[in-house]
Amino acid sequence: MNKIDNLKKYTVKDRLKLDCGKEISNFPIAYETYGELNGEKNNGILIFHALTGDQFPYGKNPITNKEGWWSYALGPNKAIDTNKFFVISTNVIGGCMGSFGPSSIDPSTSKPYGSSFPVITINDMVNAQKFLLDYFKIKKLFAVIGGSMGGMQVLQFVSNFPNIAEVAIPIACTASHSAQNIALNELGRQAIMADKEWDDGKYLENGKSPSKGLAVARMAAHITYLSKKGLQEKFGRKLQERDALKFGFDADFQIESYLRYQGSVFVDRFDANSYLYITRAMDYFDLTKQFNGNLSDAFKGSKTKFFIISFTSDWLYPTTENREIVIALNAIGADVGFIEITSDKGHDSFLLDVPDFLNAVKNFLNNSYKNIHETRI
Amino acid sequence: MKQEFKIISSLIEENSKILDVGCGNGELMKYILENISNNIRGLEISKKNVQDCIEKGLTVIEGNAELDLGQFPDKSFNYVILSQTLQAFLNPEKVLYELLRVGRKAIVTIPNFGHWKIRIDLLFKGTMPVTENLPNEWYNTPNLHMCTIKDFVTFCSQRELKLTKSISLSGKKVSYIKKNNLSYKNLTSELGIFEIEK
Numbered sequence: 001m002n003k004i005d006n007l008k009k010y011t012v013k014d015r016l017k018l019d020c021g022k023e024i025s026n027f028p029i030a031y032e033t034y035g036e037l038n039g040e041k042n043n044g045i046l047i048f049h050a051l052t053g054d055q056f057p058y059g060k061n062p063i064t065n066k067e068g069w070w071s072y073a074l075g076p077n078k079a080i081d082t083n084k085f086f087v088i089s090t091n092v093i094g095g096c097m098g099s100f101g102p103s104s105i106d107p108s109t110s111k112p113y114g115s116s117f118p119v120i121t122i123n124d125m126v127n128a129q130k131f132l133l134d135y136f137k138i139k140k141l142f143a144v145i146g147g148s149m150g151g152m153q154v155l156q157f158v159s160n161f162p163n164i165a166e167v168a169i170p171i172a173c174t175a176s177h178s179a180q181n182i183a184l185n186e187l188g189r190q191a192i193m194a195d196k197e198w199d200d201g202k203y204l205e206n207g208k209s210p211s212k213g214l215a216v217a218r219m220a221a222h223i224t225y226l227s228k229k230g231l232q233e234k235f236g237r238k239l240q241e242r243d244a245l246k247f248g249f250d251a252d253f254q255i256e257s258y259l260r261y262q263g264s265v266f267v268d269r270f271d272a273n274s275y276l277y278i279t280r281a282m283d284y285f286d287l288t289k290q291f292n293g294n295l296s297d298a299f300k301g302s303k304t305k306f307f308i309i310s311f312t313s314d315w316l317y318p319t320t321e322n323r324e325i326v327i328a329l330n331a332i333g334a335d336v337g338f339i340e341i342t343s344d345k346g347h348d349s350f351l352l353d354v355p356d357f358l359n360a361v362k363n364f365l366n367n368s369y370k371n372i373h374e375t376r377i
Numbered sequence: 378m379k380q381e382f383k384i385i386s387s388l389i390e391e392n393s394k395i396l397d398v399g400c401g402n403g404e405l406m407k408y409i410l411e412n413i414s415n416n417i418r419g420l421e422i423s424k425k426n427v428q429d430c431i432e433k434g435l436t437v438i439e440g441n442a443e444l445d446l447g448q449f450p451d452k453s454f455n456y457v458i459l460s461q462t463l464q465a466f467l468n469p470e471k472v473l474y475e476l477l478r479v480g481r482k483a484i485v486t487i488p489n490f491g492h493w494k495i496r497i498d499l500l501f502k503g504t505m506p507v508t509e510n511l512p513n514e515w516y517n518t519p520n521l522h523m524c525t526i527k528d529f530v531t532f533c534s535q536r537e538l539k540l541t542k543s544i545s546l547s548g549k550k551v552s553y554i555k556k557n558n559l560s561y562k563n564l565t566s567e568l569g570i571f572e573i574e575k
Contacts (some may be wrong), residue, residue: 326438326448331449332449337418337431337438338438340424343422363434370434
């Protein structure tokens with residue numbers, strides 16, 4: 001835990017009223033920045049992470065010692081070029097990489113909040129992150145970018161703060177979490193809560209760890225991030241370090257071994273209660289309903305330039321759902337571009353080395369910045 | 378730049394709002410953006426072309442004109458451009474009405490199947506014409522509904538669609554198409570360029 005205590009944090013003094021009705025204040029937001037803010041303060045980009053991401057998209061994560069989750073897309077001369085842009089990345093509230101979350105200590109009991117942590121929403125996450133912009137004295141952001149749950153935050157951010165971001169790139173996301181996605185999240189939550197070690201969410205104070213449940217949740221979720229074709233090509237029916245089937249329940253197949261590995265490494269870096277809270281926030285996300293069934297109203301009067309990106313093999317946040325956002329924006333004459341990238345890598349495509357995707361982001365960002373800030377002298 | 382694009386651009390008033398349907402690699406959009414109006418966007422079906430447009434800094438939506446025009450509100454553009462694509466749609470009539478719903482004016486260009494070279498090909502060679510504007514063979518052409526300039530003019534007048542400008546392009550030669558020269562222009566034009574209002 002000490003290592004996490006040492007991460008960069010900003011403590012929000014203000015009160016934040018959450019959607020659940022509770023109020024929080026004096027809470028930490030863990031963050032990281034890349035690149036430099038220019039004199040005009042017009043090159044700021046806020047990026048939002050997905051369900052299991054954190055504030056470390058680039059470089060070595062000091063806690064996990066692994067490469068950042070967006071190392072293909074972000075860095076010097078990359079799609080999100082840190083030589084040009086000042087990138088702010090935060091850990092969402094509810095998370096477990098230093099921001100206010102269920103593993104934070106409740107000062108009134110001196111124990112981790114666990115399941116007494118308030119239920120948070122995408123709206124709450126975005127409102128909390130806005131305080132950090134005030135801390136950096138950034139009035140206008142050049143861009144807000146995120147994939148998956150990060151994309152939902154992009155949509156919510158632009159809706160809540162219509163005049164702050166000049167461009168917005170929601171990637172592989174939706175404006176309204178589908179029944180299928182709620183079902184898949186529920187599967188993960190039930191796996192965690194069925195683990196006796198979860199202990200009604202009090203595992204931290206009781207020295208337990210629901211790692212089996214969390215691993216199963218991760219395994220199930222991991223399948224949804226890939227595509228059938230991608231899995232078939234990578235694993236097929238290949239056997240794991242054996243020549244024949246063993247007629248038992250060991251990991252005979254490579255895919256089984258791969259999933260088990262994914263589950264086991266995940267539990268070392270992620271908090272089970274955070275998984276419950278963040279998936280819940282995703283399920284509750286319904287920007288369309290928030291605007292009484294008319295998604296266009298979420299963006300009314302917005303001067304933001306939108307660029308929406310989906311992937312052909314993403315069945316978790318399919319192109320049709322991304323297109324709904326495009327349609328809503330066109331209905332109000334907003335400035336919106338859209339591309340569906342061809343990729344066999346499923347929902348995870350936005351995190352991987354998919355050149356068509358990375359080029360589109362790079363070209364869009366660089367051209368937009370040039371058009372907005374460099375041409376009009 | 379293509380002569381066709383120069384003529385299209387000359388029809389557009391400054392600072393108007395424009396949608397280029399089937400905008401291709403964005404050549405025309407870029408010219409209009411830099412010279413006439415910065416309020417232009419494209420709809421394009423080919424992913425490669427969409428990428429090219431993004432590289433040029435253009436606003437483009439990947440989509441199919443036959444399915445995706447419905448999302449634009451009535452009269453949300455001053456001009457909707459459709460360059461040499463009408464003949465490739467399953468239902469060109471429906472697309473044309475959609476163009477005139479979302480745009481106050483439509484600028485439509487069509488490769489003229491009535492051009493004398495095409496007629497000669499069919500008459501003397503007895504084979505389906507292959508020309509510069511229509512480079513495909515019969516078995517791989519995307520053009521499902523070829524028409525002549527005369528066909529198109531008749532089509533519009535039957536539906537009381539106003540052709541506010543009718544221009545003929547033959548090589549580099551530009552001329553107006555009028556009632557009294559229609560048959561002649563139908564023989565000599567490679568391309569017809571029409572500004573249409575409903």
